[in-house]
Amino acid sequence: MKHGKWPLLATFLLPPLALYAYFVLSPYAQTFVISTTDWHGLSRNYNVVGLDNFKKLWNDEHVWNALLHNLWLLLLLPVVTILIGLFLATMLNVGGRSGRITGVRGSSFYKLVYFSPQMLSVAVIGVLWTEVYNPRSGLLNAALRAIGLDGLAQIWLGDPDVALWAIVAVMVWANVGFYVVLFGAAMQSVPKDIYEAAALDGASRFATMFKITVPLLWDTIQVAWVYLAIIAMDSFALVQIMTRGGPSFSTDVIGERVYDVSFGDSQFGYGSAIGVVMFFLTLSITVVALQLTRRERIELS
Amino acid sequence: MSTLTSSDPARTPAAEEAVTTRRAPAKDKRSFVDGTLNVFSHGFLLVWGLLTVLPLLWAVLSAFKSDNEILTDPWGLPGKLRWDNFTRAWTHGHIGQYFVNTGIVLVGSLTLTMLLGATAAYALARYQFWGNRIVYFAFVGGMMFPVVLAFVPLFFVVRDAGMLDTLPGLMLVYTAYSLPFTVFFLTAFFRTLPTAVSEAALIDGCGPFRLFFRVMLPMAKPGLISVGIFNFLAHWNQYLLPVVLLKDENKYVLAQGLAALAVSEGYRGDYSRLFAGLTLAMLPVLVVYAVFQRQIQAGLTAGQMK
The missing domain is CATH 1.10.3720.10 (MetI-like)
Structure with missing residues (x-):
């Protein structure tokens, strides 16, 4: 190509780059600068305080409390979602065993249903489940009472011991369908004769799942793990809608801390510092997850 | 059934035993086991399907109810369709x-x-x-x-x-x-x-x-x-x-x-x-x-x- 490529490059690259730099890159960069100040947002005046915000953060029990909740999410959300997703995907794609290895009947309908929460905004999911958990008029307590398990009826989001798990359940509910479809697509690329051979050898479904499906789908599972870990760290929109971190900080997560400290208390410097810590945590968790789950790739065919 | 006799080094003795006992009593036992398993797997699929659909359906039905119906009878159907x-x-x-x-x-x-x-x-x-x-x-x-x-x-x-x-x-x-x-x-x-x-x-x-x-x-x-x-x-x-x-x-x-x-x-x-x-x-x-x-x-x- 001659010198003619520059007009095209300029027209094609400069507008998106300018927009991206102005609204995305510059705010992210500014956050790091603001995190070293005591800025309160009312005026342009602020003092550079160096690492004071980070020292304060180290001793802030609310930050540790929120981090602990993120840790729980980080442990529970990927494991539970991936296990349920793998199980359901196995049933749908290689579950039918009457002679041949096929999916069960109606598998595309099941997929349609499971995937549907992916269509809903976090606001719809949050509002819907807040009502489901409503102790007086909610679906869940009514269901428990209907089958005679009155004792299990809870105030769910109002109980500090239960609220966080109730939110985890909603996150699992919303995400499983995506991974059923994702794992299902990956299973389709596994040659059928591998499953047939396993069935002939009399392998149980359990063995088939952990000795065949999991190793063959490892790449996809790894991606799922990283993605769910990021969701677990970033799980703040749902919390914001359902509980705002309460009752008594029992569902507080690090994103909610950033938001509350910044926009609630106008401590923009301190809030940004929490955000910076959150960024480095997410980054290192992603890297660690990628390292830990690294395995030799199994070549099909 | 020749696969039974072929030895597989990767397989543990316990698993081998389990396989032989499961395989031994001929074919109808096996299809019975698979039959129950199929009921199970359909059961799980159905349960998750219901878990997904019920809250959505409930919200749609509640949209037609009166406030009183919503508060007193969460599982009930709306008395009439209240489009208002x-x-x-x-x-x-x-x-x-x-x-x-x-x-x-x-x-x-x-x-x-x-x-x-x-x-x-x-x-x-x-x-x-x-x-x-x-x-x-x-x-x-x-x-x-x-x-x-x-x-x-x-x-x-x-x-x-x-x-x-x-x-x-x-x-x-x-x-x-x-x-x-x-x-x-x-x-x-x-x-x-x-x-x-x-x-x-x-x-x-x-x-x-x-x-x-x-x-x-x-x-x-x-x-x-x-x-x-x-x-x-x-x-x-x-x-x-x-x-x-x-x-x-x-x-x-x-x-x-x-x-x-x-x-x-x-x-x-x-x-x-x-x-x-x-x-x-x-x-x-x-x-x-x-x-x-x-x-x-x-x-x-x-x-x-x-």
């Missing part, structure tokens, strides 16, 4: 206004995202120049950052541009935050397109701009549709960005407006209106999804398969 709940949600609950706002933002943001994303991706995928990798990673690196991190400065950046509380401001911000994934996805897609076609077009005297709009863009249609669906849903469902950038209730978008409605219902106790609003917010996407499920599932999962 929807009217109230649409007008007094401002859901109608929120729909319009969301639509306006979406038309602008989706058009801009696809245009800017496709042009940037094309330039990065098809042209060698100094800094190509730097620009690419600057875009793609944006996927690593949690949006919360940008909130504080973003608020002031948008305010300084005089675009706080405006829908065009929201369009531009949506576009900017969609570029990382769009550029990432489309760059990969443009790379897979054959070079022979573009070379032939250039030899025929086709200019580089014409080449892009008349040849490359049509060839990239499947990729554009996938990423378009992804962005459509992301923009339609966006909640956090409008919460930070829109304070004027008349400008609220749907997700944000619904959450605000839920908060105000807490004080007013108008539950039927809330459920009607909830139904209005979720049914359109669910209907579109039921029609285009294959494309949508493929589009949303495609990004994960990289």
Whole structure:
């Protein structure tokens, strides 16, 4: 190509780059600068305080409390979602065993249903489940009472011991369908004769799942793990809608801390510092997850 | 049954034993076991299906109930179909206004995202120049950052541009935050397109701009549709960005407006209106999804398969 490529490059690259730099890159960069100040947002005046915000953060029990909740999410959300997703995907794609290895009947309908929460905004999911958990008029307590398990009826989001798990359940509910479809697509690329051979050898479904499906789908599972870990760290929109971190900080997560400290208390410097810590945590968790789950790739065919 | 005798070093003695005992009493036992297992697996599939559908169905049914029915009989059917709940949600609950706002933002943001994303991706995928990798990673690196991190400065950046509380401001911000994934996805897609076609077009005297709009863009249609669906849903469902950038209730978008409605219902106790609003917010996407499920599932999962 001659010198003619520059007009095209300029027209094609400069507008998106300018927009991206102005609204995305510059705010992210500014956050790091603001995190070293005591800025309160009312005026342009602020003092550079160096690492004071980070020292304060180290001793802030609310930050540790929120981090602990993120840790729980980080442990529970990927494991539970991936296990349920793998199980359901196995049933749908290689579950039918009457002679041949096929999916069960109606598998595309099941997929349609499971995937549907992916269509809903976090606001719809949050509002819907807040009502489901409503102790007086909610679906869940009514269901428990209907089958005679009155004792299990809870105030769910109002109980500090239960609220966080109730939110985890909603996150699992919303995400499983995506991974059923994702794992299902990956299973389709596994040659059928591998499953047939396993069935002939009399392998149980359990063995088939952990000795065949999991190793063959490892790449996809790894991606799922990283993605769910990021969701677990970033799980703040749902919390914001359902509980705002309460009752008594029992569902507080690090994103909610950033938001509350910044926009609630106008401590923009301190809030940004929490955000910076959150960024480095997410980054290192992603890297660690990628390292830990690294395995030799199994070549099909 | 010859497989039984063939020895497999990987298999443990215990497993071997289990296999032999299970295999021994001939075929009907086995199909019986499989039969029960099939009932089980269908059972699990059905249970998860119900878990998914019931809350949605319940919300739709509750939208037709009176407040009293909602509070006293959560599992009951509505006594009659109260369509006026929807009217109230649409007008007094401002859901109608929120729909319009969301639509306006979406038309602008989706058009801009696809245009800017496709042009940037094309330039990065098809042209060698100094800094190509730097620009690419600057875009793609944006996927690593949690949006919360940008909130504080973003608020002031948008305010300084005089675009706080405006829908065009929201369009531009949506576009900017969609570029990382769009550029990432489309760059990969443009790379897979054959070079022979573009070379032939250039030899025929086709200019580089014409080449892009008349040849490359049509060839990239499947990729554009996938990423378009992804962005459509992301923009339609966006909640956090409008919460930070829109304070004027008349400008609220749907997700944000619904959450605000839920908060105000807490004080007013108008539950039927809330459920009607909830139904209005979720049914359109669910209907579109039921029609285009294959494309949508493929589009949303495609990004994960990289």
